[in-house]
Amino acid sequence: MDSKTIIRIQTVTKRFGPAVAVRNVSLDLAEGEFFCLLGPSGCGKSTLMRMIAGFEEPDEGRIELDGADLVGTPPERRPLNMMFQSYALFPHMTVSGNIAYGLRRGGLDKAEQAARLAEMIRIARLDGFETRYPAQLSGGQRQRVALARALARRPRVLLLDEPLGALDRSLRESTQAELKELQARLGTTFVMVTHDQDEAMSLADRIGIMQAGSLIQAGSPREVYERPASRFVAGFIGAANLIEGTIIRREPVFARIALADGTEIEARAETGEPGDAVAVMVRPEHLSLAAGDVPGPNRLAATVTATAFLGDGVSIRARLASGQDIRVLAHGGAPEPLRGEAITLAFAADAARVVT
Amino acid sequence: MSAARLSPLNVTALALGLAFLYGPILLVVVFSFNASRLATVWAGFSTGAYRGLLDNAALMSALWTSLRIALVSACVATVLGTLAALALVRGGRFLGRGMFTGLLYVPLVLPEVVTGLSLLLLFVALDLGRGTVTVAIAHVTLAMSFVTLVVQARLIGFDRSLEEAARDLGASPLQAFFGVTLPIIAPAVGAGFLLAFTLSLDDLVLASFASGPGSTTLPMYVFGQARRGVTPEINAVSSLLIAAVALTLVTVTLLMKRRAGASLAR
Ligand SMILES: Nc1ncnc2c1ncn2[C@@H]1O[C@H](COP(=O)(O)OP(=O)(O)OP(=O)(O)O)[C@@H](O)[C@H]1O
Ligand SMILES: [Mg+2]
Numbered sequence: 001m002d003s004k005t006i007i008r009i010q011t012v013t014k015r016f017g018p019a020v021a022v023r024n025v026s027l028d029l030a031e032g033e034f035f036c037l038l039g040p041s042g043c044g045k046s047t048l049m050r051m052i053a054g055f056e057e058p059d060e061g062r063i064e065l066d067g068a069d070l071v072g073t074p075p076e077r078r079p080l081n082m083m084f085q086s087y088a089l090f091p092h093m094t095v096s097g098n099i100a101y102g103l104r105r106g107g108l109d110k111a112e113q114a115a116r117l118a119e120m121i122r123i124a125r126l127d128g129f130e131t132r133y134p135a136q137l138s139g140g141q142r143q144r145v146a147l148a149r150a151l152a153r154r155p156r157v158l159l160l161d162e163p164l165g166a167l168d169r170s171l172r173e174s175t176q177a178e179l180k181e182l183q184a185r186l187g188t189t190f191v192m193v194t195h196d197q198d199e200a201m202s203l204a205d206r207i208g209i210m211q212a213g214s215l216i217q218a219g220s221p222r223e224v225y226e227r228p229a230s231r232f233v234a235g236f237i238g239a240a241n242l243i244e245g246t247i248i249r250r251e252p253v254f255a256r257i258a259l260a261d262g263t264e265i266e267a268r269a270e271t272g273e274p275g276d277a278v279a280v281m282v283r284p285e286h287l288s289l290a291a292g293d294v295p296g297p298n299r300l301a302a303t304v305t306a307t308a309f310l311g312d313g314v315s316i317r318a319r320l321a322s323g324q325d326i327r328v329l330a331h332g333g334a335p336e337p338l339r340g341e342a343i344t345l346a347f348a349a350d351a352a353r354v355v356t
Numbered sequence: 357m358s359a360a361r362l363s364p365l366n367v368t369a370l371a372l373g374l375a376f377l378y379g380p381i382l383l384v385v386v387f388s389f390n391a392s393r394l395a396t397v398w399a400g401f402s403t404g405a406y407r408g409l410l411d412n413a414a415l416m417s418a419l420w421t422s423l424r425i426a427l428v429s430a431c432v433a434t435v436l437g438t439l440a441a442l443a444l445v446r447g448g449r450f451l452g453r454g455m456f457t458g459l460l461y462v463p464l465v466l467p468e469v470v471t472g473l474s475l476l477l478l479f480v481a482l483d484l485g486r487g488t489v490t491v492a493i494a495h496v497t498l499a500m501s502f503v504t505l506v507v508q509a510r511l512i513g514f515d516r517s518l519e520e521a522a523r524d525l526g527a528s529p530l531q532a533f534f535g536v537t538l539p540i541i542a543p544a545v546g547a548g549f550l551l552a553f554t555l556s557l558d559d560l561v562l563a564s565f566a567s568g569p570g571s572t573t574l575p576m577y578v579f580g581q582a583r584r585g586v587t588p589e590i591n592a593v594s595s596l597l598i599a600a601v602a603l604t605l606v607t608v609t610l611l612m613k614r615r616a617g618a619s620l621a622r
Contacts, residue, residue, distance in 0.1 A: 055520055074523070088517040091518075101525050101535075102525030102526050105525070150524075153526070
């Protein structure tokens with residue numbers, strides 16, 4: 001990251017009774033970046049966000065904003081705003097009332113408040129809805145009111161907890177594009193929680209993957225997709241085949257792995273010693289059908305269990321000799337194999353990666 | 357409810373039940389318009405009893421005492437009851453929370469004679485001169501539980517992220533409470549206030565124990581008069597009380613049904 005760090009999370013731990021919700025998380029957020037927190041339900045994403053917003057205090061570690069410790073500062077005095085998963089719109093206030101709520105305490109004079117309110121109404125495309133109550137709005141409109149309300153104070157960082165979770169698929173996709181565009185235009189740092197990996201991949205500059213309270217990996221979408229830090233990340237981001245085996249030889253960049261049935265394959269490796277039980281990750285699109293009788297490296301014998309025509313390619317499910325299921329995405333033109341047919345799958349050692 | 361037909365038996369049972377419940381009340385209202393001074397003999401329609409009320413100094417003074425006590429005790433009970441509800445719902449786990457929640461129901465089921473007697477003992481022990489103040493205190497002890505129960509029900513369904521959103525937007529805890537929480541639970545607080553007000557206005561037993569000379573409440577006056585013979589005037593006062601209570605109960609029901617937002621959506 002070449003830009004300046006705005007939020008620094010240092011070895012933060014949060015416990016609820018005996019349960020550890022967030023475990024020793026360290027993370028730097030750069031000014032103006034769009035960061036997505038991704039992970040299964042209950043892994044501590046909301047808890048981490050709530051600590052940044054000030055609704056929970058960490059048990060250990062510190063959270064800094066522009067180098068100053070935030071711990072002990074109440075939420076109302078943190079220059080950040082949050083958009084809640086349930087939107088948390090004030091039911092007894094109109095659209096204008098909701099958006100202006102934070103402006104009334106922002107140290108702006110009346111004229112500036114009115115100008116900012118008008119600006120937010122325009123940005124959120126809520127013209128004509130100013131005097132409606134939240135109960136009189138559609139889901140998409142409510143979502144925009146919540147966003148406008150959270151942005152009205154021009155926060156340094158906007159925290160979004162599953163902001164699109166309640167929208168249906170098509171609305172969600174158009175809103176994603178709007179959100180990305182808005183973030184780029186305002187230059188505000190966005191930290192967004194989502195459990196939709198496609199959403200994270202398409203929106204984020206960087207993705208952080210959490211598991212059971214720990215931050216497993218943080219990096220660009222390409223980084224986490226191509227170089228997952230663990231089996232968990234590999235399986236969580238995109239579709240992945242994880243082929244179990246044991247390292248038998250280690251070279252600087254590659255490792256040789258023996259599978260249970262004796263087949264030997266080669267893959268890129270950053271960690272692992274001979275004798276280690278590992279998994280080789282191969283993405284479905286990196287597997288291809290090879291003619292069965294042509295010998296070569298990185299060949300896997302398999303039996304087709306199902307196929308599906310996708311228009312631009314064929315999705316194949318096959319079973320390896322070890323009994324493991326494997327997914328292949330063969331590109332257009334390839335002849336569609338039949339169910340039960342014995343096939344040989346090939347992949348480049350470059351496209352395979354050892355994960356532990 | 358389905359549109360299932362009521363059988364003749366059901367209709368009869370319903371009619372008898374309602375007659376049993378509301379017949380006596382209806383009788384009071386009817387006889388309040390009696391032209392005769394005798395309670396049991398109908399001598400034609402007249403509104404004389406109602407007009408006579410205003411000239412009855414003892415009755416007007418009792419009414420004034422009752423209203424003052426009801427207003428003060430309802431205000432105090434509403435504030436204390438709301439605070440208690442907040443502590444019980446929001447206070448996290450504190451020692452005796454379950455016990456306190458259970459204790460809320462005690463004033464509801466405890467015979468008023470017992471409550472009255474215990475309060476009387478307390479006032480005597482504290483050497484508090486009995487009068488309007490002690491009656492108001494007695495009414496607060498009774499009404500507070502009702503307020504707490506009503507407000508508690510509303511608070512349990514209250515989405516705390518609304519308060520967090522207010523804090524996030526720059527409000528102090530107090531500003532968030534008065535700007536967001538209170539307006540949203542206001543219908544329940546209002547209902548609690550009205551319940552407390554009617555409970556105080558209605559009460560005879562506690563008032564009898566806690567009152568002293570010069571603090572005769574309206575129910576005490578009515579009871580005292582009725583023992584000497586029921587007059588249309590007494591019926592008229594009772595009818596007005598019935599009307600006040602009925603009106604309050606209807607308002608309370610409407611307030612309790614009111615959903616935040618849904619009702620604001622005009
Ligand atoms: N106030 C609390 N008291 C006790 N436990 C809590 C509290 N808040 C969260 N937890 C626990 O901490 C863990 C992490 O919760 P958190 O809400 O951060 O998960 P999440 O990643 O946001 O999940 P989801 O995707 O379902 O929203 C969970 O096991 C949860 O039960
Ligand atoms: Mg969450």
